[in-house]
Amino acid sequence: xxxxxxxxxxxxxxxxxxxxxxxxxxxxxxxxxxxxxxxxxxxxxxxxxxxxxxxxxxxxxxxxxxxxxxxxxxxxxxxxxxxxxxxxxxxxxxxxxxxxxxxxxxxxxxxxxxxxxxxxxxxx
Amino acid sequence: xxxxxxxxxxxxxxxxxxxxxxxxxxxxxxxxxxxxxxxxxxxxxxxxxxxxxxxxxxxxxxxxxxxxxxxxxxxxxxxxxxxxxxxxxxxxxxxxxxxxxxxxxxxxxxxxxxxxxxxxxxxxxxxxxxxxxxxxxxxxxxxxxxxxxxxxxxxxxxxxxxxxx
Numbered sequence: 001x002x003x004x005x006x007x008x009x010x011x012x013x014x015x016x017x018x019x020x021x022x023x024x025x026x027x028x029x030x031x032x033x034x035x036x037x038x039x040x041x042x043x044x045x046x047x048x049x050x051x052x053x054x055x056x057x058x059x060x061x062x063x064x065x066x067x068x069x070x071x072x073x074x075x076x077x078x079x080x081x082x083x084x085x086x087x088x089x090x091x092x093x094x095x096x097x098x099x100x101x102x103x104x105x106x107x108x109x110x111x112x113x114x115x116x117x118x119x120x121x122x123x124x
Numbered sequence: 125x126x127x128x129x130x131x132x133x134x135x136x137x138x139x140x141x142x143x144x145x146x147x148x149x150x151x152x153x154x155x156x157x158x159x160x161x162x163x164x165x166x167x168x169x170x171x172x173x174x175x176x177x178x179x180x181x182x183x184x185x186x187x188x189x190x191x192x193x194x195x196x197x198x199x200x201x202x203x204x205x206x207x208x209x210x211x212x213x214x215x216x217x218x219x220x221x222x223x224x225x226x227x228x229x230x231x232x233x234x235x236x237x238x239x240x241x242x243x244x245x246x247x248x249x250x251x252x253x254x255x256x257x258x259x260x261x262x263x264x265x266x267x268x269x270x271x272x273x274x275x276x277x278x279x280x281x282x283x284x285x286x287x288x289x
Contacts (some may be wrong), residue, residue, distance in 0.1 A: 018197045031248065032228035032236050033197075042197050053181055059196050066267070106248055106259035107267050 002046035002090055007081050012034035012041040012050070013093060016057055017065035019122035028118065029067065031109040038103045039094035044083070045090045046069070054119060065122035068086040069115055079104060178224035182216045189229045201231035205253050207237050211275070212251055215234050223286050225249070241284055247285040249278060260285065 007013075023032035034040050045053055050068075057066050074081045080096045095112075096102040104112070189204045196203075212235050215221060227236035230250070239247040243263040250257045255272045258281065273281070 016198055018198075023226070024239070028137070029227045030226070030238060033232040035230035035232045035234070035236075036199060036201070038200070064198065092239075098134040105269060106250065106257060107261075107269050110246065110248070110261060112260060 001061075002085075004083050004090070007044055007071045007083055007093060008086070009070070009075070011070060011071045012043065012045045012053075013074065013081060014044045014045070014053055014057065014066055014068050014069040014097065015040065016061040016117070017067055017122055018041070019063065019065070019124055022065060022122050027121075028116075029065065031106070031113045033067070034095075034104070034109050034112055037103055039084075039096050040042050040104060041084075042081075042093050042095060043089065043091045044081075044093045048091075057120075063123040065118040068117040068119050069112060069117070073115045074112070077108055077114070077115065079108055175222065180215055182224055182227050183213060185227055186213050186235070188217070189235065192229060196229075197231045199231055201229075202233040204229050204235060205233060208233070208251050209212055212237075215275075215278060218279065222281065223282055239282065245280050245285070247282070249273070249281075253287075 015034065017029045017033050017062065021029040023030060042054070043053065055065060057064065071081045074095055080098050082094055083098065084092050084094045086092045095104065097108060098104045133153070148165040156236055186209050190206060192201075192204055195201060195205050212227070218229075223239065225239055228236050228238065228274060230236055232252075234250050234252045236251070237247075237249040239261075245258070245263045246261040250259075256275060256278065258268075258270045258273045260268045266269075
């Protein structure tokens with residue numbers, strides 16, 4: 001059962017990457033892929049196998065890439081990952097700049113991009 | 125590069141990989157050729173010609189950002205304001221801008237320019253409706269983040285990043 005109160009350090013947080021953000025020459029997305037004024041929406045693994053997470057994203061957002069980052073990395077960068085379960089997605093979470101600020105600073109976003117793991121590249 | 129060759133590229137008579145995706149529709153091409161007749165730089169410098177092509181591609185990309193609808197990124201992104209697109213087009217077509225950026229829309233109603241060097245140094249400029257923010261990271265990962273930069277200083281900052289000032 002997923003803990004809706006807290007995200008474990010070991011949990012991976014997944015974000016779909018629209019092809020528009022992909023840098024072919026560097027094989028990574030732009031920081032723009034993680035920019036959101038309402039907090040960066042992610043799906044936490046919540047104890048699921050990665051292939052299960054990939055299958056959900058492939059269905060919801062076909063042709064998008066998929067990136068992951070651990071909750072521990074997010075905390076080390078200084079951002080604040082929090083569970084935000086939705087009626088139709090218990091695994092939904094958000095990454096905020098800090099406990100008091102939602103919009104993530106440019107420098108923290110750069111560190112996030114430098115720390116992510118590319119699970120799937122987008123299909124063009 | 126002669127104007128004739130540029131026209132051939134734009135009518136797909138000549139293979140040019142960076143424009144292969146850009147140019148598909150012949151009607152659009154004909155329109156662009158008309159534009160090119162007036163704007164092609166009078167130079168044989170390969171760097172300037174490459175930058176010119178990147179400017180044309182960036183301009184096309186920015187015009188496409190106007191068509192992005194709400195939720196275009198799959199995460200409830202807002203539509204990009206025309207005012208921001210206009211500001212960015214004005215900047216990339218400014219003859220003083222020597223280095224064309226990589227350009228991306230964001231999910232927070234902004235557009236960002238990026239420059240990244242092989243030594244790891246990085247410059248990011250984010251254009252909002254009411255402000256311009258900047259992040260500079262040097263090759264030793266020393267960071268500078270500025271919350272609001274004056275538009276008039278942007279070209280100078282880009283030149284400085286490329287070591288031209």
